[in-house]
Amino acid sequence: xxxxxxxxxxxxxxxxxxxxxxxxxxxxxxxxxxxxxxxxxxxxxxxxxxxxxxxxxxxxxxxxxxxxxxxxxxxxxxxxxxxxxxxxxxxxxxxxxxxxxxxxxxxxxxxxxxxxxxxxxxxxxxxxxxxxxxxxxxxxxxxxxxxxxxxxxxxxxxxxxxxxxxxxxxxxxxxxxxxxxxxxxxxxxxxxxxxxxxxxxxxxxxxxxxxxxxxxxxxxxxxxxxxxxxxxxxxxxxxxxxxxxxxxxxxxxxxxxxxxxxxxxxxxxxxxxx
Amino acid sequence: xxxxxxxxxxxxxxxxxxxxxxxxxxxxxxxxxxxxxxxxxxxxxxxxxxxxxxxxxxxxxxxxxxxxxxxxxxxxxxxxxxxxxxxxxxxxxxxxxxxxxxxxxxxxxxxxxxxxxxxxxxxxxxxxxxxxxxxxxxxxxxxxxxxxxxxxxxxxxxxxxxxxxxxxxxxxxxxxxxxxxxxxxxxxxxxxxxx
Numbered sequence: 001x002x003x004x005x006x007x008x009x010x011x012x013x014x015x016x017x018x019x020x021x022x023x024x025x026x027x028x029x030x031x032x033x034x035x036x037x038x039x040x041x042x043x044x045x046x047x048x049x050x051x052x053x054x055x056x057x058x059x060x061x062x063x064x065x066x067x068x069x070x071x072x073x074x075x076x077x078x079x080x081x082x083x084x085x086x087x088x089x090x091x092x093x094x095x096x097x098x099x100x101x102x103x104x105x106x107x108x109x110x111x112x113x114x115x116x117x118x119x120x121x122x123x124x125x126x127x128x129x130x131x132x133x134x135x136x137x138x139x140x141x142x143x144x145x146x147x148x149x150x151x152x153x154x155x156x157x158x159x160x161x162x163x164x165x166x167x168x169x170x171x172x173x174x175x176x177x178x179x180x181x182x183x184x185x186x187x188x189x190x191x192x193x194x195x196x197x198x199x200x201x202x203x204x205x206x207x208x209x210x211x212x213x214x215x216x217x218x219x220x221x222x223x224x225x226x227x228x229x230x231x232x233x234x235x236x237x238x239x240x241x242x243x244x245x246x247x248x249x250x251x252x253x254x255x256x257x258x259x260x261x262x263x264x265x266x267x268x269x270x271x272x273x274x
Numbered sequence: 275x276x277x278x279x280x281x282x283x284x285x286x287x288x289x290x291x292x293x294x295x296x297x298x299x300x301x302x303x304x305x306x307x308x309x310x311x312x313x314x315x316x317x318x319x320x321x322x323x324x325x326x327x328x329x330x331x332x333x334x335x336x337x338x339x340x341x342x343x344x345x346x347x348x349x350x351x352x353x354x355x356x357x358x359x360x361x362x363x364x365x366x367x368x369x370x371x372x373x374x375x376x377x378x379x380x381x382x383x384x385x386x387x388x389x390x391x392x393x394x395x396x397x398x399x400x401x402x403x404x405x406x407x408x409x410x411x412x413x414x415x416x417x418x419x420x421x422x423x424x425x426x427x428x429x430x431x432x433x434x435x436x437x438x439x440x441x442x443x444x445x446x447x448x449x450x451x452x453x454x455x456x457x458x459x460x461x462x463x464x465x466x467x468x469x
Contacts, residue, residue: 005343005344005345008343008345009345009348012339012340012343012345012348012352013348013351013352013355015339016335016339016352016355016356017355020355020356020359020360020363021359023359023363024359024362024363024366027363027366027367028366031366031367031369031370031371032370033369033370033373
């Protein structure tokens with residue numbers, strides 16, 4: 001065994017490594033590019049989740065665009081209001097609008113919704129939705145297989161009694177779940193809005209009662225009781241105009257089906273499991 | 275090496291033994307960055323540039339460090355090391371001196387540090403015992419061949435957006451079918467084999 005050849009191999013490879021290492025170090029000194037110091041600050045203020053919700057590849061790319069003035073501060077759907085204000089301060093601009101959103105699930109059926117057949121396939125809503133239009137009777141409702149839960153990077157979605165529920169405190173408004181849901185029943189609403197009609201069904205009341213214990217029957221009680229006129233019932237489904245809504249919660253109390261959910265009053269319905 | 279030999283080496287590397295379509299090296303960027311023709315051009319330029327420089331430097335490393343000591347078996351590992359370091363250095367220098375070019379090459383430069391096409395060019399140079407000039411020409415031509423392939427492919431893929439093919443083929447399946455067809459077309463160059 002020729003030990004010299006091993007020695008030479010180690011020396012040569014080590015030598016090349018040291019040579020290029022030194023060269024790299026030198027070059028990085030000599031050719032150091034001064035980055036805009038605001039960039040570092042902005043990167044620190046961004047959430048750092050690299051979720052891609054802004055449309056850029058990651059937080060650092062958004063930071064570059066922010067510093068260059070190519071993106072609005074509201075481009076990051078995840079950043080909290082305080083962080084946005086701080087970024088605005090760093091960049092020397094004023095923040096005008098609060099556009100923070102949260103996702104909500106427009107269904108509360110789950111186990112209370114009738115099943116057409118037992119689904120035993122892949123635990124994926126897209127797969128289930130393609131199989132004979134879904135295994136639940138309601139053509140609008142949550143399939144309850146948790147594709148949105150899997151898509152959430154912030155652990156803000158959970159399956160409760162067979163239906164997906166958004167955790168208001170954890171939701172960052174990145175809206176990944178909105179894009180994921182094959183039934184398009186997860187929608188963005190203003191983060192400050194606490195009231196949500198948790199149903200998407202346009203079925204007639206009588207038909208709906210047969211398949212779902214909880215869905216909206218279009219009785220218009222909420223519409224009549226809303227002091228701000230923010231609720232309209234159209235096509236057998238109540239919807240809230242969040243520009244008018246003051247989140248007083250009267251609709252949530254009056255709803256005979258208890259499907260308008262008031263985040264402030266969740267404790268009132270412990271049996272609902274929220 | 276005469277001028278004719280070098281010329282035929284170049285043509286061979288670009289068309290007859292195209293790195294992507296005949297040797298099947300560098301498939302990852304070929305499929306990954308070929309959705310739009312302008313990004314494909316960016317990637318092609320970056321690969322060509324890195325391949326040329328890498329061919330020159332690895333020739334020097336091979337001939338003045340490895341061969342005199344009989345350490346040819348270290349070629350692969352030392353070439354990877356050299357290419358990776360080289361690309362980093364080039365990127366830093368470029369960022370300082372040619373910011374515009376750096377921006378247009380952007381993410382592609384670091385992406386190809388460990389590209390198998392670049393390493394392949396360096397290793398083939400060593401295996402075929404090319405001279406320094408031949409090595410550099412081979413690297414350049416292989417890079418140009420890569421650029422030709424990826425730009426052609428990207429243009430076809432752009433047109434595919436409007437093509438009417440079965441839905442099951444959407445995305446990668448149709449891309450792979452297209453790549454196979456282009457590859458078949460390049461097989462036609464086999465007839466003009468110069469060596």
